[in-house]
Amino acid sequence: MTCKSSSKKYAVGVDLGGTKICTAVIDSDGRVITETTIPTNAAEGPERVIGRIKGTIRHVIRQSGVYFDMIAGIGIGSPGPLNWKTGEVLSSPNLPGWDRIPLRKIIQQSFDLPTYLENDANAAAIGEHRYGAGSGVDNMVYITISTGIGGGIICGGRIYRGETGMAGEVGHMIVNPGGPECKCGNKGCLEAFSSGTAIASRMRERLASKQYGEWRKDCLSAKDVFEAAEKGVEAARKVVQEAIYYLGVGVLNLTHLFNPRIIVIGGGVANGSPFVVESIRQFVREKAFRGVAEAVDIVPAGLGALAGVIGAATLPFVREDENR
Template identity: 45%
Template sequence: MSTIALAFDLGGTELRGALVERSGEVVKRVSAPTLAGAGSEAVIGQIIALADRLLKENPQAKVSGIGMCAPGPLDPKAGIVIGPPTLAGWHNVPLIDILSRQFGLPVRLENDANAAALGEWRFGAGRGAGSLVFVTVSTGIGGGVVADGHIYHGRRGLAAEIGHMTITGEGDRCFCGNVGCFEAVASGTALGRRATRLTKPGDGSVLRRLSDDGDVSARHVVDAARAGDAAAGELVDTEAKWLGIGFTNLLHLYSPDLIVMGGGLANGFDLLAPGIRATVDERAMQAYRDVPIVPAELGDRAGLVGAASLILWEGEPGTALAMVQNEQTKPVEKAAASARSIIERMKESEGN
């Protein structure tokens, strides 16, 4: 088997793991619901347990390292997860040190949106481009910038918080505390909120029927628009306008070769694209209007593939990773204990 990397995409809802070849092919993939409320030790235990499973099922794998992506804020150079709002109990967790001590392998850490941007640039919609801006539009809005073949990190790796650009002075308050953030007006959550306010339970609308008279989601809006519902079509047009305004700002800021749109709302890209393009053509300066805006190609593999490429394209080949499992101990419990022991030893060494 060719040299491969262990890759992990840590999300607030799901933890994904994979063995990925240098070609970008995902050889084997596993996942588990993230124990997001249980603290860092429990989640690190999950990572170790999934790694064990992957390697037991692929004993000939020549693993060169571990690529890890996680929600920010995080510091990729220091290898520290600073404090993502979707993961309870994560405060300045030295994830690279913990995993490298556990496995004896090189470990690389990257923001999840940056990793997805890298994956799309190297193996997806951005193949052959010198630079791109990747925008993920889902529950929130995130993104990453690849410029001249490198992720643009900025100070402490905190660059490209695309969702928190201020694009209006009005509207709902963002979870960050500001009003008018790109995320607050153009995310899938924002689209669903507008649709819910537009309709009422029991009003007989297509949107409420699709939602079983509950809150309307962005997916319901897209499905209703595909079915020809006029109200949903207007909501899609409004969403496209806000996306177009945000994308115009990104064009003016970064001047990329293309913008790649991913995330859950990319499932409706064909409906959104005409309105996005019309807004960009109206608002962008002439020199920026020819930049393509395209849908992502890798789907939820982008983060895994991007994380793996941090190792496979920049790290040195390693040796096969063997892990011994006590069959009498549940994998996650044992792995969590191992992670806890490493953290305790690190704390002791810092105190001496």
């Protein structure tokens, strides 16, 4: 019997972020047919943002030239917390005014296509697993290091969501209980040391007490700090060393917990410097149990900056397979 879905070779992905919305049409081999990015303007509230999401979906479908009835569905990756089962975005510090918004239902009704909602890091992990660095692997951990730190865990070939869908919060793994306060309220989370935001703010703290030539404390990004470290600015070197050390600790813990075949590291901070992944790899090689260390490869993300949107677009294909 021919499966009805077999003719549906395309899917739409929406990577909803606090600053931008990236939308794409991909084919079932993970190739991006067309992609577009627009500002979220999150401060305008959910109604306007949802209007923009609908507009950008219509735009990419039209631009792709793909017939509507060839589209398997729409996948949305959104910052959490959210309920992937009901498709509601519960609330998000990055999306002001969002509170139990039934995003999946709204989009599904607008386009009359199967629609899926997933935590953005889980969506990226699913994308990397199907089409990126983790392709063909059963056990994988994905970590994204950008403004924050997120992650997704693939166990036995499937995303591991935990009891309430919140598994994989690798950024809030405590790596030093005496460490700086995290925005979650705890102290010493990995995110409080090693996210792009943390790297910039820890540099600012160091600069507050001293003058460092042209390094202005009000316009620093993690990228500036990495560049300063490369130029030998001592304060920057210390901040970068500390950030990488704790990434090593975090990844070592994940390696021992999950005994994965592969750990995929993505996000702007990791993509910006190959030396981040290499340093983590060395740390884990030195410290992990031998049987675990020998099994794991620690590699950069294969889908690069498009991991989020490709992951979101992967959801209709993956959920279709799961239900089969």
